Amino acid sequence: MKKHLSKKRVVLAAIVTVALAIASGVAYAYWTGGGGSGGGTANAAASAPTTVLLHATVDTGIYPGGSKTVHFTADNLSTTSLQVNKIHLVSVASVGTCQTLLTDNPNQFSMTDVNANTVIPAGQSTVSITTTGTLSWADLPIVNQDACKDAAFTLTLSATS
Secondary structure (H helix, E strand, O other): OOOOOOHHHHHHHHHHHHHHHHHHHHHHHHHHOOOOOOOOOOOOOOOOOOOEEEEEEEOOOOOOOOEEEEEEEEEEOOOOOEEEEEEEEEEEEOOHHHHHHHHHOOOOEEOOOEEEEEEEOOOOOOEEEEEEEEEEEOOOOOOOOHHHOOOOOEEEEEEEO
């Protein structure tokens, strides 16, 4: 008895045959593909972005004519590690009558540049810088500095890398 092929079986057989042909062609192309050569270019960044944020904490109780230790931490928002070499005191500010006193009598505060020489890893926050600084507040003998009693101060710092 002779079996008749239905349309479904003919279509299924055709699909399987085409799929096998395509698969064998891909395998053939893959295995017989020759070697190659090529090249490319890349440019290194001119410099790392300056995304290190410095934080300073001054030991409590600074007064005119006195000095206190300054401790530093840094945040690195960059995707690469960054070096902090020196920390420089740019300015000291306050509010109200204390700020008026500071504005009228500039350079009351000083701090020698701090040689930090610290690498701040990429994406890290509050990385401790082991080197400390010393903040000094000048005593102005002919100026009453009482306006700054119990005042909070904000230090503005810069860093070189």
